[in-house]
Amino acid sequence: MIRHFSWGRQYLWVQFAALLLVLLTAGHARADDPLPSWNEGAAKSAIIGYVTKVTRQGTPDFVPEGERVAVFDNDGTLWPENPMPFQMAYAIDVAKQLAATDPKIAANPMVKALIADDWATLMAAPHHQGFLEIVALTHAGTTVDEFRQSVEAWMKTATHPRFKRRYDQLTYQPMQEVLAYFRANGFKTFIVSGGGADFMRVWSERVYGIPPAQVVGSTTRVVYELRDSGPVLVKTMDNLVVDDKAGKPAGIHAYIGQRPIAVFGNSDGDKEMLEYGTIANPLPSLGVIVHHTDAEREYQYDVNPKSSGTLVEALKEAPQRGWTVVSMKDDWKTIFAPE
Amino acid sequence: MIRHFSWGRQYLWVQFAALLLVLLTAGHARADDPLPSWNEGAAKSAIIGYVTKVTRQGTPDFVPEGERVAVFDNDGTLWPENPMPFQMAYAIDVAKQLAATDPKIAANPMVKALIADDWATLMAAPHHQGFLEIVALTHAGTTVDEFRQSVEAWMKTATHPRFKRRYDQLTYQPMQEVLAYFRANGFKTFIVSGGGADFMRVWSERVYGIPPAQVVGSTTRVVYELRDSGPVLVKTMDNLVVDDKAGKPAGIHAYIGQRPIAVFGNSDGDKEMLEYGTIANPLPSLGVIVHHTDAEREYQYDVNPKSSGTLVEALKEAPQRGWTVVSMKDDWKTIFAPE
Structure with missing residues (x-):
């Protein structure tokens, strides 16, 4: 048991030395080249x-x-x-979540288009009205604190479709x-x-x-x-x-x-x-x-x-x-x- | 000449010592009491x-x-x-300056009221419209650089009516x-x-x-x-x-x-x-x-x-x-x- 513990400590020291080496090298590299x-x-x-x-x-x-x-x-x-601004990905994810529990939101034509991946309809309305409706649904009416919590929660779990x-x-x-x-x-x-x-x-x-x-x-x-x-x-x-x-x-x-x-x-x-x-x-x-x-x-x-x-x-x-x-x-x- | 110069140097040293004393005392006072x-x-x-x-x-x-x-x-x-927000004093001074060279501005009823010290008329319009007109005349239409220069120039010369x-x-x-x-x-x-x-x-x-x-x-x-x-x-x-x-x-x-x-x-x-x-x-x-x-x-x-x-x-x-x-x-x- 003691032997095992001592091994653990030795291992920690090796890790520490390695870390030190990395830090020193990194510091050195940075001093030479800021980019x-x-x-x-x-x-x-x-x-x-x-x-x-x-x-x-x-x-x-x-x-x-x-x-x-x-x-x-x-x-x-x-x-x-790409494939879209990340805030748009957030709005789409939240709109879909809301639609799953709120029939009124699910009935919104733009949300319907979103769920059906019908981008032609979403983008057809002039002045980005389709997209703005999704933004309004997901960004307005909440307090700034609720919004912050929602963005934080999304950022912890959502992943980029290509880079995973x-x-x-x-x-x-x-x-x-x-x-x-x-x-x-x-x-x-x-x-x-x-x-x-x-x-x-x-x-x-x-x-x-x-x-x-x-x-x-x-x-x-x-x-x-x-x-x-x-x-x-x-x-x-x-x-x-x-x-x-x-x-x-x-x-x-x-x-x-x-x-x-x-x-x-x-x-x-x-x-x-x-x-x-x-x-x-x-x-x-x-x-x-x-x-x-x-x-x-x-x-x-x-x-x-x-x-x-x-x-x-x-x-x-x-x-x-x-x-x-x-x-x-x-x-x-x-x-x-x-x- | 040398004598004179030496006097000057001595004088500088006395000034320096006095300054040092002031700085040290001030520093001391501040260390004890931030307010x-x-x-x-x-x-x-x-x-x-x-x-x-x-x-x-x-x-x-x-x-x-x-x-x-x-x-x-x-x-x-x-x-x-008091007697009014300083920015209002700025707007009034500039409006009067403008009126002196621009007959169209001088003919503005609110500027007229201003020059006549007729505060009743200035304040009578609802929603501060009288005051806002003076602000518009003096704040809008200029570039932000021109406005900055105007405020700087005013600040260098204008004085408070009571505190001079x-x-x-x-x-x-x-x-x-x-x-x-x-x-x-x-x-x-x-x-x-x-x-x-x-x-x-x-x-x-x-x-x-x-x-x-x-x-x-x-x-x-x-x-x-x-x-x-x-x-x-x-x-x-x-x-x-x-x-x-x-x-x-x-x-x-x-x-x-x-x-x-x-x-x-x-x-x-x-x-x-x-x-x-x-x-x-x-x-x-x-x-x-x-x-x-x-x-x-x-x-x-x-x-x-x-x-x-x-x-x-x-x-x-x-x-x-x-x-x-x-x-x-x-x-x-x-x-x-x-x-």
Whole structure:
């Protein structure tokens, strides 16, 4: 028995030494290269060159810490948006759950179309009314606390149809390194996404190290009520403000109140935010487009653009604006962060 | 010449020694007492007791840093709101300037009333339409950069009619100490005010050490345009969202995305935010009301409430909610921060 215990202790020490070795090596690698998952090339050089430049005190390109604002689109930039944005997957799963117990919801024509996988009907209504009805059913009428619990519960069990991993385990490792690198260099990192702010704030801190107040997203009005149980905020579908396209610079102004100097996006929805950060900015700026070119490891929708990730106009503008275009296939050694 | 120079050096050393003494004494005083401008009493004890409690690791009341969110109303809580909110003084000054060179603006009935000091007419229109017209004239149609420059220029020259000091030199010293004390204890400090976010963000960092992204205020829609000179955001009067009363918890949710644990206000406009932070909050919370009781050094409008600082309902609720009521007359040694 004692012998056995002693073996266990020895084993623990070996584990400890191995862990130490891993940590030291990792620390060493990181000190040499802030972006180890990036292949050497123009994109990696542009990013590192920019950060080095604006943090070198006493030079004309130096930017004081308070002005180091970096904004990141989420869907397609920090994690995938295929086969559909993850928030849509959430809405569909919840709508199906609700329909299973609530005949009134089950009778809704859009929910019926959803259950029948009838995307033609769902997408036929003008102005995305079909999809918005699913969003309204699953996002409005609940309190923000109930909504948070629902998203948390979903995130713990739902898995991506292709990669068979939890959605929050599908963040891009090279972009996680960019986030950490920018923060280590005095940047404040913000998410600026078309996704719902309430949806993203549930996990943004845990998944990206970005606290709720640094998440800018689409919003609707919430209504304050003082109930017997205490104060609540009830979600509605009123005053929908979509944080996409020209809404992104407006959202940045409303929530951050400062012009960003570094902008990362991946689609035409990010074009205006890229312009806002990089054109005629008195401070040195960086614009980066993550280009989905890797059908094998992730998706390739540069050739055959999909509605959620169309990249045509911004790609055309890129050379004249000096934006860096990242090819996921060529510039990234790995795609996803380790589980 | 050498003699003279040597005198100068000696003088510099004396200055240096004096400065050192001041710094050391100040440091000492601060180490002993984080709120030196507060008289000893229930209010000061409540504030210090609360901060001490939630920062004591290993106790049940300990709150992790990420959850230490403190929100502060601005007008009447961090600086005065009499004879009118300072932003209104700005709007009036600018409207008068515009009227001097623009006959169309001079012909506006509300501007006419303003110039004639005819407050009856200005206030007669329902829903503050008179005042909103002045705001629209002076706040909309400009780019956010032009607006910022205008507010900066005004702040450099305009003075308060009674105190004859620049408006940004009228912050309450005891509250400046509270802001610094909370931040030194790992709190993130936010302004949550009925004032315009664009107006406050011009000076919030310089005056309170609160960066633009931590300012929550009233907003209207801004419109993005890419002009030949570069991207601009144009202010409009659309989608006015007033950050007051029930709008404050909603604004906190939209912009901060976390429930505050410490709330400072001074009027009924802060009641819902005080409730939101302190009722049924799973974390230990603090609610504080700054009560304007000092006619001699500032204003006393507790007896004769004015529209911008009415404090009736929140004061009634205070004892049952456990909110701390600060009497400016009795609890504060000094009112204003030194020039």
